[in-house]
Amino acid sequence: MKRKITIFGATGSIGQNTIDLIRRAPDDYDVVALTGGRNIAQLASDAKALRAEIAVTAYDDCLADLKQALAGTGIEAASGEQALEDAATRPADWIMSAIVGAAGLKPGLCALEQGSTLALANKESLVTAGPLLMETARRNSATVLPVDSEHSAVFQALVGEDIAAVERIIITASGGAFRDWPLEKLSKATLAQASNHPNWDMGQRITIDSASMFNKSLELIETKEFFGVTPDQIETVIHPESLIHALVGFRDGALMAHIGPPDMRHAIGFALHWPDRKHLPVERLDLARIGALTFRAPEDARYPALRLARNVMETGGLSGAAFNAAKERALDGFIAGEIGFLQMAQVVDATLDKLFAEQSLINNEISLDNVLQTDHLARVRADEIIRAR
Numbered sequence: 001m002k003r004k005i006t007i008f009g010a011t012g013s014i015g016q017n018t019i020d021l022i023r024r025a026p027d028d029y030d031v032v033a034l035t036g037g038r039n040i041a042q043l044a045s046d047a048k049a050l051r052a053e054i055a056v057t058a059y060d061d062c063l064a065d066l067k068q069a070l071a072g073t074g075i076e077a078a079s080g081e082q083a084l085e086d087a088a089t090r091p092a093d094w095i096m097s098a099i100v101g102a103a104g105l106k107p108g109l110c111a112l113e114q115g116s117t118l119a120l121a122n123k124e125s126l127v128t129a130g131p132l133l134m135e136t137a138r139r140n141s142a143t144v145l146p147v148d149s150e151h152s153a154v155f156q157a158l159v160g161e162d163i164a165a166v167e168r169i170i171i172t173a174s175g176g177a178f179r180d181w182p183l184e185k186l187s188k189a190t191l192a193q194a195s196n197h198p199n200w201d202m203g204q205r206i207t208i209d210s211a212s213m214f215n216k217s218l219e220l221i222e223t224k225e226f227f228g229v230t231p232d233q234i235e236t237v238i239h240p241e242s243l244i245h246a247l248v249g250f251r252d253g254a255l256m257a258h259i260g261p262p263d264m265r266h267a268i269g270f271a272l273h274w275p276d277r278k279h280l281p282v283e284r285l286d287l288a289r290i291g292a293l294t295f296r297a298p299e300d301a302r303y304p305a306l307r308l309a310r311n312v313m314e315t316g317g318l319s320g321a322a323f324n325a326a327k328e329r330a331l332d333g334f335i336a337g338e339i340g341f342l343q344m345a346q347v348v349d350a351t352l353d354k355l356f357a358e359q360s361l362i363n364n365e366i367s368l369d370n371v372l373q374t375d376h377l378a379r380v381r382a383d384e385i386i387r388a389r
């Protein structure tokens, strides 16, 4: 029987890798909904090729173009936040959550409320509202499968294991574009330099977040929320080759590493076929040719984002929502040329300080309303801090 599939963020890097896998086995899937943002040509072309029921753009001002591109095909076209949520409630067996940023939270929650299986690339959902997301999944007997390569690696290392036997989880980091730069040069890093990842081919935002290590910071919080471990059980190590994606250390001293090529189609394919394993079109590693794998500790001075993530994990509550929103605003500021590379972490730090001083981010319940309110407030404060510079 064909599986019904929906892809949120279909026009992005993860979305396109997902579509690549689906197109290799078209008889196995019925595509329900594809969603995108401003890349209407890609969205319409994929919707036609995959014969989707509906294509949704997040932006109302793109709807006319989408309708025109789909005219005569019988494929529905829709736009806006509500249309994204409606798309998530259309019955589907498997839904890819690959919108970038906090905008991915609501469609993901809607999908879980239907009891769907959610393949979660959108790490921001777990960072901003991890307890809410996981509780919604539990309440509706829905399944959340990790797609981030590190979390997929941990998930795979834990198959057949008892989480109680886990001593530590080690998340590897490539170190990003500036891992070998002299520290004093970092303040001069340009947008083009930060947008060039040494190992992975990803969307621009996550690539810049890799250079600043904000991506790894989000992943540390994601690890805590997804696997339910404590902050002191989570470690990170720089591994420039990006071949070991994560390691799980057990109480008997064993360390299980997941090793594979830096190709997101592995983690996406694992989630797509879970609990089976099927053939995937990814490179088979030649270990003798690779020769050596190297590791080093991350330097605090180079990666202040890691310290901020530790504070967020210790604080809990709504601090993840504030952290992510401040980071997104700071990233927009860097992309727009409002602030320099190093100032991103300073803006996030100052935003969190301000919010802590103003109100409690700790004890507020993690409801959708509170998360959205905190997200909004953190963006306003980060914006004020950026403008005051």
Ligand code: NDP
Pocket: 008, 009, 010, 011, 012, 013, 014, 015, 035, 036, 037, 038, 039, 040, 058, 097, 098, 099, 100, 101, 103, 121, 122, 123, 124, 147, 148, 149, 200, 201, 202, 203, 204, 205, 206, 264
């Ligand atoms: P991209 O920027 O490549 O794609 C983002 C997708 O989201 C696009 O389809 C984009 O549409 C859409 N989008 C952008 N803004 C909005 C919005 N406000 N509302 C609805 N849709 C929107 O991102 P990636 O594919 O790189 O990343 C997606 C998610 O997966 C992120 O959370 C990222 O952290 C995570 N991830 C990515 C990895 C990777 O290898 N790329 C690895 C692990 C996790 P359009 O382009 O049409 O405007």
